[in-house]
Amino acid sequence: MTRRVSGMSGVRLALLTMLLTVTVAGVQAQVGSDRLANAAREARNWLIYSGGYFSNRYSGLTQITPANAKNLELKWMYQAAVAGAWQTSPLVVDGVMYLTQRPNDVVALDAKTGRVFWIYRHQLDPTLIVCCGANNRGLAILGDTLFMGTLDAHLVAIDAKTGRLLWKTTVADSKGGYSVTHAPLVVKDKVIVGVGGGEYGIRGFVAAYDVRTGREAWRFYTIPAPNEPGGDSWKPCPPASSTFCDPEAWKHGGGSVWVTGSYDPALNLTYWGVGNAGPDWNNEQRPGDNLYTDSVVALDADAGRLRWHYQFTPHDRYDYDSVQVPVLADITFHGQPLKAMVWANRNGNFYVLDRETGKFLVGKPFVKVNWMDTFDERGRPNQTPQPPGMPTWPGNQGGTNWYSPSYSPHTGMFYVSAWEGYATIFGGTPVEYQEGRNFGGGVNRPFVPVPGAPAVPGIRRGPINNWTEAASTGAVLALDAATGEQKWKFPMTDVTDSGILTTASDVLFTGGREGYFQALDARSGTLLWKASLGAQIVSGPITYEVDGKQYVTAISGLSLCVFGLRE
Amino acid sequence: MRAHTLLFGALLGLAIAGPPFIVRVSAQPQAAAHPGEYAPADIAYGARLYDAQCTTCHGANGDGVGGVDLRSGRFRNAVTDQDLTRVVTAGIQGTGMQAFKLDQSELAGIVAYLRNMNSFDRGSVKPGDADRGRAVFDGKGTCARCHRVGDQGSRAAPDLSDVGATRSAGSLLRSLTEPTSQMFPINRPVRVVTRDGKVINGRRLNEDTYTVQLIDDQERLVSFVKSDLREYTILTVSPMPSYKSTLTDAELADVVAYLLSLKGR
Numbered sequence: 001m002t003r004r005v006s007g008m009s010g011v012r013l014a015l016l017t018m019l020l021t022v023t024v025a026g027v028q029a030q031v032g033s034d035r036l037a038n039a040a041r042e043a044r045n046w047l048i049y050s051g052g053y054f055s056n057r058y059s060g061l062t063q064i065t066p067a068n069a070k071n072l073e074l075k076w077m078y079q080a081a082v083a084g085a086w087q088t089s090p091l092v093v094d095g096v097m098y099l100t101q102r103p104n105d106v107v108a109l110d111a112k113t114g115r116v117f118w119i120y121r122h123q124l125d126p127t128l129i130v131c132c133g134a135n136n137r138g139l140a141i142l143g144d145t146l147f148m149g150t151l152d153a154h155l156v157a158i159d160a161k162t163g164r165l166l167w168k169t170t171v172a173d174s175k176g177g178y179s180v181t182h183a184p185l186v187v188k189d190k191v192i193v194g195v196g197g198g199e200y201g202i203r204g205f206v207a208a209y210d211v212r213t214g215r216e217a218w219r220f221y222t223i224p225a226p227n228e229p230g231g232d233s234w235k236p237c238p239p240a241s242s243t244f245c246d247p248e249a250w251k252h253g254g255g256s257v258w259v260t261g262s263y264d265p266a267l268n269l270t271y272w273g274v275g276n277a278g279p280d281w282n283n284e285q286r287p288g289d290n291l292y293t294d295s296v297v298a299l300d301a302d303a304g305r306l307r308w309h310y311q312f313t314p315h316d317r318y319d320y321d322s323v324q325v326p327v328l329a330d331i332t333f334h335g336q337p338l339k340a341m342v343w344a345n346r347n348g349n350f351y352v353l354d355r356e357t358g359k360f361l362v363g364k365p366f367v368k369v370n371w372m373d374t375f376d377e378r379g380r381p382n383q384t385p386q387p388p389g390m391p392t393w394p395g396n397q398g399g400t401n402w403y404s405p406s407y408s409p410h411t412g413m414f415y416v417s418a419w420e421g422y423a424t425i426f427g428g429t430p431v432e433y434q435e436g437r438n439f440g441g442g443v444n445r446p447f448v449p450v451p452g453a454p455a456v457p458g459i460r461r462g463p464i465n466n467w468t469e470a471a472s473t474g475a476v477l478a479l480d481a482a483t484g485e486q487k488w489k490f491p492m493t494d495v496t497d498s499g500i501l502t503t504a505s506d507v508l509f510t511g512g513r514e515g516y517f518q519a520l521d522a523r524s525g526t527l528l529w530k531a532s533l534g535a536q537i538v539s540g541p542i543t544y545e546v547d548g549k550q551y552v553t554a555i556s557g558l559s560l561c562v563f564g565l566r567e
Numbered sequence: 568m569r570a571h572t573l574l575f576g577a578l579l580g581l582a583i584a585g586p587p588f589i590v591r592v593s594a595q596p597q598a599a600a601h602p603g604e605y606a607p608a609d610i611a612y613g614a615r616l617y618d619a620q621c622t623t624c625h626g627a628n629g630d631g632v633g634g635v636d637l638r639s640g641r642f643r644n645a646v647t648d649q650d651l652t653r654v655v656t657a658g659i660q661g662t663g664m665q666a667f668k669l670d671q672s673e674l675a676g677i678v679a680y681l682r683n684m685n686s687f688d689r690g691s692v693k694p695g696d697a698d699r700g701r702a703v704f705d706g707k708g709t710c711a712r713c714h715r716v717g718d719q720g721s722r723a724a725p726d727l728s729d730v731g732a733t734r735s736a737g738s739l740l741r742s743l744t745e746p747t748s749q750m751f752p753i754n755r756p757v758r759v760v761t762r763d764g765k766v767i768n769g770r771r772l773n774e775d776t777y778t779v780q781l782i783d784d785q786e787r788l789v790s791f792v793k794s795d796l797r798e799y800t801i802l803t804v805s806p807m808p809s810y811k812s813t814l815t816d817a818e819l820a821d822v823v824a825y826l827l828s829l830k831g832r
Contacts, residue, residue, distance in 0.1 A: 429646055443647040452671070452738055453751045464773045469801070470752035492776045514775040530777070 030143045031093055033188050037265050043504075044545035046092040049138050049183035050404060051542065053263040054328040057406040059543045062505040063550035064565060069507055069519040069528040071566045075551060076114035078107075078560040085459065085538045086555050089138045089183065089404070089499070091146075092544040098160065099560070100136045104150045106158055112546045114562065118163035125152040128174040129436050130181075131199040137259065137539075138183030140191060142211050147191045149180025155193055155209055169214035171195060171207065176435050178202050183260045187270055187301045190217050194257020194272060198321070201278045201439035204255030206297075208304060218304030222255030222274045222292045229306070235288035244430035249286035252433040254278030255293045258323040259402050263301060264339070267356060270301045271326040271341065276319045281442030282428030283317035290315055294322050296343065298358060308358030310379060312345045317385070318371060318392060318426060319442075320347040323402045327414065328355055331482050342481050344405055344416040346398030347371065350484035351379075364484035366477055367399035367420050388427065391447035395424035395472070397458055397495075404499035404540040406508070407481060411522050414481040415508060417496045422456060422472035423447035446471070456495055460513050460536045465494045476500065476510055478525060488525035490518075499540020501552070509552055511537025517554040517561070533561055605679035606737020608823060611692040613680025616673055624663060629684050632663070638684045648678050672827060675735035693820060700825025703818050708810065710822075716829060722786045723770065724807065725754050729831025739826045743819055746807035756806055757781060759791055760798035771801075 031047055039045070040052025043060035050057050064072065080086060082102035090099035097111040104122035109115060130151045140147040145166060146158045152174040157166040171193060172178035177200020185192045190208040198204065204222035209215065224230040234253065237245035256275035263270045277286060277293035294313035297306055313320040322345060331340045333352070341355040348369040352362035360379025370393045372381035386392050397419060405416040424444050431441035446455030449470050456471040474492035479485065496512035503509075506522040513536045519529040535557025543552040551564045622631070629637030644659055645651045652674050658666035669677065680687065704710045711720035714727045730739070734749075742749040757779070759767040767789065769781035779799065780790045793799055810819065 427647070429650075443649055450749055450751055452734060454753065465775065466751075466753040466773070468752040468755075468771070468774065493774050494776070512776075516776065 031141050032143065033186075036142065036186060045094065046090065046542045046544050047141065048091075049089055049140070049185070049260040050262070050325055050540075053265065054407075055260070055262040055325045055404075056327060056329070056409070056502075057325075057404050057500060057540055057542075058408050058410075058502050058504075060504045061543050061545055061550045062503065063545070064503065064507055064519075064543075064552065065505040066507060066521045066526075066528055068565060072519065072529050072531070072552075072563045073566045074531070075562050075564045077562070078109060078114045078116075080558045080560070083558065085135060085497075085536070086558065086560075087135045087137050087402075087539045088555065089540045090542055090553060090560075091139055091141055092542065093141060093160075095546050096160075097544075098139055098141065098146055100138055100148060102136070103134050104136055104148065106139065106146060106148055106163065108160070108163060111544060111551065111562075114560075120158050120163040120165070122148070122150050122154075122156060124150065125174055128152040128179070129177045129197075129200060130174070130179045131177060131197055135181050137181060140184040140186045142186045142191070145211065147184040147186065147211075149182065149184055149193045151179045151181065153178040153180055153195060155180065155184065155191065155214060157191075157211070157214060167214040169209060169216070172197075172202070172205075176200065176202060182258055185261050185263065185270065186211065187263050190301070192261065192270060192301075194222070194261070196256045196258050196275075198254035198256035198275045198278050199280060199438060199440055200436060201252030201254070201433045202256065203251060203253060204257060204274065206257055206261070206272050206299065206304070208301075220297070220299055220304040220306065222257065222272075222295075222297065223250050223253035224291060226250065230291040230309075233289040233291040234286065237287060243284050244282075244432075245287065246285045246433070249278075249290075252278050252439065253286065253290060253293065254280075254439075256321070256323075258321065259325050259404075262326040262328050264328055264355060267339070268301050269298045269307055269355070271296055271298050271328070271355070273322040273324050273326055275321040275323050277316050278433075279428075279431050279439045279441030280319040281317055281426060281440060281444060282430055283315055284428060285430055285441070286315075288315065294320055294347070296322055296326055296341065296353070296358075298355070310351075310353055310358045310360060312343075312349070312351065312381075313347045314380065314383075317428060318347070318424075319396055320345065320371075320398060321401075322346065324400065325404050327405060327407045329407050329409070329414075329481055331412065333361065333482050338482075340481070342407060342414050344400050344414065344418075344477075344479070346394070346401055348394040348399035349381075350414070350416075350479055352482065352484070362482075362484055365399075366416065366479060366484065366486070367418050367422075368393040369399075386426075389425060391423035391425050393423045394419060395422045395446060396426070396444055397422065397456075401497065403497050403538070406500040406502045408502040408504075408506070408522055410504050410506060411478075411502075412481055413478045413487055413522065415500045415502060415510075415522070416477050416479065417498055417500060417510065417512075418475045418477050419456075419472050419495045420475055421469070422495070460497075460538075463515070465514075469493065474512055476508070476520065476525070478522070490520055490525045490527070497536070497538040501541040501543060503543060509541040509543070509554070511539075511541070511554055511556065513537075515556055517541075517556065517563075531561075531563070533557070533559065535559070605682055606735065606740070607692060608736035608740045608820075609676050609679035610683045610687050611676075611689075611694060612672070612736040612827060613676030613678070614687060614689060615694060616669075616676055617680050620667065621677075637681060640682070640685060642681075648682075651678050651681060670732035670830065672731055672733065672735050675737075679735075679737075693817065695817075695820030695822070695824030697821070697824040697828040699818075700821035700823065703814065703822050704825055707818070708814065708822065713807070722782060723784055725751075725770070727826065727829055729829060731827040731829040732831055734826070736823055736827055739823045740819060742807075743814070743822060744809055744811040746805040746809060747803070750805040750807075754805075756802045758798070758800040758802070759796055761791075762795060762797050764797070 177197035261272035474496035498511035533556030713724035769783035
């Protein structure tokens with residue numbers, strides 16, 4: 001072999017080298033910015049947390065159809081080892097699947113068989129403080145580098161071929177309750193993350209880091225300082241306040257970022273949903289609208305400057321995080337093309353915004369709402385706080401929450417997992433900020449028709465539903481993306497924390513707390529197929545193709561289950 | 568059996584509208600009890616617990632600890648009922664206030680009493696007697712025909728072996744006089760009609776979108792796929808009779824005392 005090669009001419013050797021390079025690249029090409037920008041059109045892969053920069057969680061794959069979905073069968077499983085809600089959403093790049101598992105591992109495996117190539121284990125700071133479950137929701141990729149945020153508020157870069165750590169940078173101090181739980185978003189040469197920890201009185205921000213070095217490129221605080229635009233929305237305390245008021249509320253004003261943002265390459269804007277104000281429930285101690293909590297912010301992707309914002313729930317007292325993925329959709333609105341942002345918010349309303357300007361266009365409840373009744377022309381809600389002891393709809397966990405919705409350009413419908421008939425009796429109590437201490441300020445009670453009866457739990461307690469239809473039920477709602485009009489509903493007995501995936505063949509995949517993984521007809525909501533996987537499904541399904549075969553994923557409990565058509 | 572007539576007799580007279588085999592029962596919004604309202608039965612139960620466990624330090628009048636006056640209605644470490652519960656169950660570090668291990672019924676009673684120490688007239692409530700209550704339960708009340716305590720009684724209605732640890736005194740009293748008002752939704756009676764016309768009445772144990780699990784009136788554990796059924800009905804009216812007019816106030820208090828003594832194993 002050596003002799004034969006040495007016998008080649010220099011030109012022939014160079015040609016062979018090029019050929020080999022091209023052949024390998026055809027199978028496992030690097031993920032450049034151009035591929036990310038066109039990720040939604042690269043249907044066989046899943047290159048970004050929500051499938052593409054528009055965060056539609058929609059795939060162009062069509063092998064699985066409403067007609068053959070009944071032939072889906074389990075192809076392989078992968079078992080994690082650490083118990084707890086497994087909320088991750090995998091990436092798939094040219095036959096290799098990358099995913100995170102609890103608490104902050106990264107796993108690379110063969111997307112066709114589930115066999116593992118390598119595992120990277122991030123060593124967490126043992127003193128970390130993290131709110132609401134030790135979750136990680138996924139990864140970003142650029143070139144041969146994977147990016148993951150960590151529970152101890154770091155950002156790590158990992159070699160996608162070896163699992164070796166390339167760099168690690170500190171995003172924030174985890175002792176103050178800061179964490180990074182969502183999948184980063186890569187835009188050009190920057191990787192963008194936000195911080196969680198609103199229940200610990202953080203001052204939230206979104207920041208971009210150089211993909212090569214991890215050096216911070218820009219930072220946008222979701223809670224403006226008093227001298228910054230929006231800072232006057234944290235109003236001074238009244239001189240003779242009869243209740244506790246914090247004159248420096250903005251310093252621990254919350255504004256977490258729990259889920260991945262979106263990006264419009266044509267506008268060069270990146271969009272992020274911002275979480276609740278701190279403290280969550282005692283709004284009296286933080287006068288004002290409390291920008292940019294419960295808002296969506298549109299930032300210049302190169303510099304992080306605020307281009308526009310829209311606040312869904314001003315001066316929130318209900319923990320109505322805008323902890324949803326901003327879904328970008330090019331739709332027809334009143335007969336005209338519109339670059340829209342469509343959003344089913346935790347506060348129970350569905351919104352259509354102009355994503356170039358932030359202009360409010362539609363606001364319409366998708367579940368029962370009684371914390372507000374009308375919108376003014378600029379989209380400001382007229383709030384109707386309920387008397388003490390009376391229930392507020394939707395309840396504390398919201399009409400929906402962090403789990404991904406889906407938008408299908410093929411049907412024009414927006415699909416969301418909703419909690420119906422769910423209310424909370426809210427109450428605030430003063431709380432002074434202490435670093436690393438819970439900063440909720442609430443005395444909330446779930447609303448149940450009989451005192452002491454089981455209430456729908458914030459997180460799943462087990463396989464027995466003893467709260468029943470009286471406390472809340474779940475549903476997949478299909479809404480007209482331009483109007484919010486409900487087109488169909490798929491009711492579930494228990495509530496659902498599952499994300500939703502749709503495909504170009506009009507198949508919708510989703511799970512739920514009951515442990516069923518279901519395929520529905522995206523046009524009618526008709527059940528096509530289901531599998532009982534035995535444990536809750538709390539992540540968003542993805543789909544991909546290897547060797548001409550389409551696969552779809554579901555994570556149930558500690559099991560990653562991958563389905564394909566029976567051959 | 569009469570027991571089953573008691574439990575399921577109410578099912579027959581109700582007309583249910585809805586889809587062919589599934590009847591959805593929506594939540595019935597009700598005004599929540601005002602935060603300042605506490606059932607007299609809870610206050611009375613709390614007073615007895617207070618006498619047994621709190622007077623050593625706090626005294627009968629709530630002023631036994633220097634600088635602390637429980638009758639004032641103001642608490643240094645608690646604003647809400649949840650705060651009070653936390654102080655009682657976790658204690659206060661660095662003080663003589665120890666942590667108390669109390670169940671839900673007892674906590675509801677203690678909080679109700681602490682909120683009403685200043686106005687509660689002990690003479691206004693005659694405490695029940697658990698032994699007499701047990702006799703009423705087994706005899707005049709015929710409760711064991713539907714309910715089970717320990718290894719005695721029917722499994723058709725909810726097992727009461729630990730009801731004294733999970734239900735407040737006020738709730739138990741209302742259960743006896745207005746059963747539907749206190750029926751937990753999971754205990755709503757259900758009626759199933761299979762495709763071949765077989766009727767099964769039972770009590771729900773679990774339910775999901777596609778299936779339901781019951782204990783039927785023959786005490787069998789059964790599970791159904793809803794799409795296999797001709798009818799599946801969830802009822803919202805309790806089949807339990809009200810004892811408001813059949814038991815005296817003293818007998819009701821005795822039965823509540825007996826139920827509160829049922830703490831499970």
